[in-house]
Amino acid sequence: MSVTDELLANNAAYAENFSGPLPLPPAKHVAVVACMDARLNVYGILGLNEGEAHVIRNAGGVVTEDEIRSLAISQRLLGTKEIILIHHTDCGMLTFTDDQFKAGIQEEVGIKPTWSAEAFSDLDADVRQSIERIKANPFVVHKDQIRGFVFDVATGKLNEVV
Amino acid sequence: MSVTDELLANNAAYAENFSGPLPLPPAKHVAVVACMDARLNVYGILGLNEGEAHVIRNAGGVVTEDEIRSLAISQRLLGTKEIILIHHTDCGMLTFTDDQFKAGIQEEVGIKPTWSAEAFSDLDADVRQSIERIKANPFVVHKDQIRGFVFDVATGKLNEVV
Structure with a gap:
């Protein structure tokens, strides 16, 4: 049995206690951009319930063109207004450089690869970099409530980057 | 008080019952690519615990260059081998076309925008399209365990696309 089959069995249990459908637009008008790291249970970390916030995730929680696409759709079509960025301690992106990673693939x-791997060496600086990329982009509408955090994988706490 | 402040208060409660840190590599060696939709609580849907799977999310749950970047990092540096794709019923991406969306922004x-909005008109076909994009890409290593699903927002069930 693959892990996928095991997770599908879990889904059957989830569906038994499921009550839906909820409305499409996020009830709390928030979009979260977080790292894909397995230790980041975004709904748990922020106490979110189903239906409340868009959750966008990738390696690092960085803002590239695809996050701009998702945020533009989130704000323009589905009414979100606040953005929360979450990086985290002990991130894999701190352990290599773009040049190393791409040379290894080559x-x-x-x-x-023609793309950047988006590795970084300073968590706070990369959170700020992601915020700046959103602020500089013409397609994201609401930019007055963008806040960035580093999740501590040892304590479960979000620490704000100021 | 902003919604972000409200969610930060939730985080304090989460941290009180938090036990960490867990190891960096995902324990179940799985990466999930899902839509950002607020109704998709991926950890709940798959019965995942913290530390078990990478979770990549964007508008539609589609595979673009940034998902390839994340999957390449997930497989090459952090040992994941299976990929689960999740689209869902009542998706916002079914409600517009790329041309409309981009003309509105213009x-x-x-x-x-120079990028595609990645809207689609057929859920199953777009799941298959995402699988094909991964299979055709030279930077993703493990391609023999890629399965795609449509999450039903009315029932909580994952239905496999075959």
């Missing part, structure tokens, strides 16, 4: 596959 | 802001 060596193995023969092709060097 | 009219308001004066600039037309």
Whole structure:
């Protein structure tokens, strides 16, 4: 049995106690951009219930073109107004450089990715970088409530980057 | 008080009962790519615990360059081997076209995005499209366990796309 099959069995239990459907637009008008890290249970960390916030996640919780696409759709079509960014301690993105990662791929596959891996060496600085990328983008509408945090994987706490 | 402040108060309660830190690599060696939709509590839907799976999310749960970046990092650096894709019923991406969305932005802001909005008209077909994009990409290593699902927001069930 694959892990996927095991998780599908979990889904059957989830569906038994499920009450839906909820409305499409997020009830709390918030979009979260967080790292994909397995230790970040975003609904748990923020005490979110189903239906309350958009959750966008990727390696690092960084803002690239695809996060701008998601945020533009979130704000323009589905009414979100606040943005919460979450990076975290002990992040994998702190453990390599773009050059290393891409050279390794090139060596193995023969092709060097045209994209940036978005590795970083300073958590707070990268949270600020992500905020600046949103602020500088013309397609995101609401920019007065953007706040960034570093989640501490040892304590479960969000620490704000100021 | 902003919604963000309210969610930070929730985080204080989460941290009180938190036990960490867990290891960095996902214990179940799985990466999930799901829509950002507020009704998709991915940890709940799959019965995941903290530390078990990477969770990548965006508007639609589609696979673009940034999801390839995240999956490449997930598999190459952090040992995941299975991929689960989750789209869902009543998705916002079914309600507009790329052309409409981008023309609307151009009219308001004066600039037309260079990126695709990734709207779609058929859920199953777009799940298959996302799987094909992963399979065709040279930077993702493990491709023999990629499965796609449509989450039903009325019942809480995952229905596999075959």
